[in-house]
Amino acid sequence: MTTTLPLPAAGEVARARPRRRVRIRGIAGFLFTLPALGLLLVFLVTPFVLAIGLSFTNQRLASPIPLRWEGFSNYADTLEDPGFWKAFFNNVWFAAVVVPLQTGLALLLAVLVNQQLRAIRVFRAIYFTPVVMIMAVSATIWVLIYSPDRGMANAFLRAVSFGALESDWLDSTTMALPAVMIMSIWQGVGFQMIIILAGLQEIPAELYEASAIDGASRWQQFRHVTLPMLRNTLIFVVTVTSILAFRLFDQIWVMTQGEPLGNTSTMMFEMVQVGFERQQIARGSAIAVIFFLIVLAVTVVQRALLKEERY
C-alpha cells in the first residue's frame, strides 16, 4: 500500500509477487534466527563437542604442556577413583529418596491447593515462596537451622521426642546428605506443585461428575481419574527431578563442600574439584561426558514412556 514501485502488468504480479515474497520472508526468517543460532553454536555446541574431544587428551587449564592424545585414560582414571564413585552413589541415593518423596509431596500439595476454599491462592503462594528464595540463600539459612547445639532442627526434634532425638546433621557422616535432601525438597517442591496443579486443572470436570454418578468414592476418583490423567505431567516432573538430582551442586557448595569425608560429594562437585580446583580440564570433561550420558538416559526413558501413552 505504501510502496511506490512501478506497477508491473497484472499477470506478472500474480505469478512473481508471491514467489519473491516467500523468498524475502525466508531470508528474513534466517536472519531472525541467526543471532540465537550463532550464540548457541559458540556457547553450547562448541563446548559440548569440545568436552568430548578434550576428555581424550591431557589438556590442563593454562598449561604449557603440549596437547597429547590420551585415549580413554581419563575415563579409566575417573572410573577407578573411589571419590568419583562415592559422589556418583550420593547422587543415586539422593535421587532414590528425593524423586519419589518430592513428587509425592508435590502431588499432595497440588491436590490440597486445588480445592475451592477461601484464600487458597495465599497458600499456593506460600508453598511457592521457597522457589523464589535463591538456592544459595536457602542453603545458608538451613546451615543455621541444622546447627547441632543451637539449631531449630534439633530443638524441634528434642521437643517432639522429649529430648530423645537429636543429630549432628551436617557434621554427621550419615545425616549430612539427608539434611541436604530435606532442604532441597523444601526449596523445590513448590515448583513441581505448580506444574502438577496446571495438570490437575486440565482434567475435564465431566470425568469427575461421571464417576461420581457411578458412585465412585473420592479415593477411587483419585486412583482412576486423577492419576491416569496426570500421567504425562507426572512423568515430566519425575524426569526433571531426577535430572536435578544429578545436577546437585549449589546446596553442596554452600552447606558442606562435600564434607564430612566426601559423604555429601556429588558428581558436579567432583567435576568442579577436578576440572577447576585441580585444573585438570581433560578429566573434568570426562566427568561432564559421563554426566551427560546419565541425563540422556533419563531423557530417553521419559520419551519412551510418553510415547507408550500416545498409542
Added chain:
Amino acid sequence: MAAIDETHSGVRRHRLTAYLVLIALAVFFLFPVAFMVSGAFKPDDEVLADADSLGAFVPSDVTTENFRDAFDRASFGRLFVNSTIVAVFVVGFGMIVNSLAGYGLARLPFRGSRLLVLAVVALTIIPLEAVAIPLLFIVSELGWRDTYHVQILPFIANPLFIYLFYTFFLGVPKELEEAARIDGAGPWTTFIRVVVPQARPAYATVGVLSFLFIWGQLLWPVLVTSSTDVRPLPLGLSIFVAQPPISWGDIMAFALMMTAPLLVVFIIFQRWFVRSVARSGLKG
C-alpha cells in the same frame, strides 16, 4: 432435616481439617523465611542464641546495624550492582534474541528451518553443567575470566526459551499478521507492531524464568569470577558465610536484601510467576 444438618457439619469439619493441614504446611514452608527476616534485624549474638526457641522469629532489640555491616564487610552494594547488570543484559537480550528465533522458525520458514527446530529441541537436553568445564577452558583462552561479559554472553540464547516462543507463535492465529502483510508491512515491521504486543504472556514467562535462573546461578560464577568487582550475589554470600568472624546477623541481612527484590516482585506479580512455571511444564 437431620440428614441435611449432618452433611453441613460434615462439610464444615472437612473444611476445618483442610485449613489445619494447609496452615501446618504453611508454617513448614515459611519458618526459614521468617527466621531470616527476624534474624536480619537482631544483634549478632542473639541470632544464634535465640535459634533454638520461638524467640528466633521475634526481633527483640531491633537494629539496622546488620545491614550496614553487610555493605561494609561484604561489599553488598557492589555485588548487587554486579548481579543487576548481568541479569538485565541476560534477561533483556535473551527475550529479544530468543523471541526472534522462535518467530523465524515458526512463521518465516526457510530451507533447513524444520531441521533447526529439531536441533533446538535436541539442545534443550544439554544442561549447562555438561559444558561448563570446556567452556571455562574456552573463556580462559580468550582471557575473558573475571568480566561481566563472561557471565552474560553464554546465557543469552537458550534453546528452551526459543522452543517456548516457537510453540507460542505456532498457536497464535495468523490473521493479524496476514492483514499487516497485505498492508505492505515487511517481516520486521510485522514482528514489532503486531507479533510482539500479542506475545506478552510468552515474554513474561521467559522473563520470569530467566531472571530466576540468572539471579540465583552459582556454578558458573564459581568457575569464572574471582574478584568483588564482577562477582554476583550468590557467590558473594557463599564467601561471606565462610569468612570469619562469622556473624549471623550480617549474613541474614545480606540474604534478606538479596531476596527482598524477588519476594516483592513475586508478591506483586504472583500470578505471572505461577503461570510461567505452569507453562514451562506443559511442553511434555
